[in-house]
Amino acid sequence: MAISGSAKGILVLVALAVLALGLAGFITGAIGAAFFDRESFLPTPGVHLAPQEILGSEPGHELKEGGFDFVITNTILSSVVTSLVLILLFVGGTARMSVVPGRLQSLLESIVEALLGFVESVMGAGKGRGIFPLAATIFLFVAFNSWLALIPIYQSFGVIKDDKIYATFLRPAGTDLNMPLALALISFFVVEYLGFRAHGVGYLGEFIRFGQLLRGRILTGLIDLFVGVLEAVSHVVRVVSFTFRLFGNMTAGEILLLVTSFLVTFIFSVPFYGLELMVGLIQGVIFAALTVVFAAIAVAPHEGEEEH
């Protein structure tokens, strides 16, 4: 009973602390400010769609439109940090492999095994090893980039101007249009490369369909030609949908966290952090899974083509 009693005491304390934090959050947040008719303690959050320069001609400023200078933005820094974390984790964890694995090795092995299992479930057993490194890296990069940004201290340092953080040094790379676009382009080119490798020049027959027309069937020939054009467009649109799905989700997540912690400070935003953990995982899975699925479609035998 003593243990249960002290546990109950701790529970009551935690509940009181949560209540106090909630109350304090309500009072200090923007809603509380409006309620009590006074100035908010927090600066109004600004939404910057473009990333900000950290090193370059104008630190702290948003990227100039149409600029062609190489500058280090906070999103680039974030993607480098994400890469370093992944490299440290994976290369460090696999530097000394043993048949009887330690904890870290076990964890990394199960991650790789799960990803490989997924890739092979789509591509067919034993055929997934070609696309696996790309899919796994996309998943890890997207997920870790998003998760790292949820560490509270991640966005606490930045360029200070007028006693305010004007631009944080680190900002999740998914909120920079260029990062999802880069991944989408890589995914696109790898998928098309796999298609050409599997079918040779015949892969173009997916998009340029004169076959029916040459056989004298005008109506079906025209329809087929149109289907080919649609197919080509759909491949290009994949890049757009890849890009804006990730960009939109990451940006929306950042804005959601910003707004919730502005409206009510402290613990109100905690559930949204949990939500963002899920969103990071899901976006990583979606990006990797769609790449694998598109690759599987690209290498699959076409209509009228024998299995080989």
Add this chain to the structure above:
Amino acid sequence: MALLDGLEKLGFHIPSLIVFLANFAILLAILYFFAYKRILAMLDQRSASIRESLSEADRVRQESTQAREELEAQLGETRRAGQQVLEEARQAAERFREEEQARARAEAEDFLRRARAQIEQERNQAIEQVREHFADLAITAAERVIDRSLDRDAHRDLIERALSESAEAQRN
């Protein structure tokens, strides 16, 4: 170029794009060569070794079963051979015993026969001697009684005849 303007408002920036492409390519290369390859090799190695040990265990089990069967067969054979040896020994002993018994019996009979023959011979000798002495004794006694000398040879012949008659009568 309204599209490009719109994209640039969202932050589209070619140098950044190149940096992200390079960053991802480097990350992919490093993870591929220094992590995935190792992990996949380890997974393959482990599954191969598990498969190998399973088949090894299977092989050992089969071998041990076979060895046990062989051992049992050998044991059965040995037992049979032992029983055979035992049987042979028993038969040999039996034969030996019978032979010995027969030999001993034959020896004893032989001994008995010889003893009997000797006894017979000695008896005959003794009878012969007694007969000789008896004849002399009878003549001497008769001489004493009649106090004169008798024709020794004639009397002896007479006595001999009487004795042999009596011996014959006795025998019959």
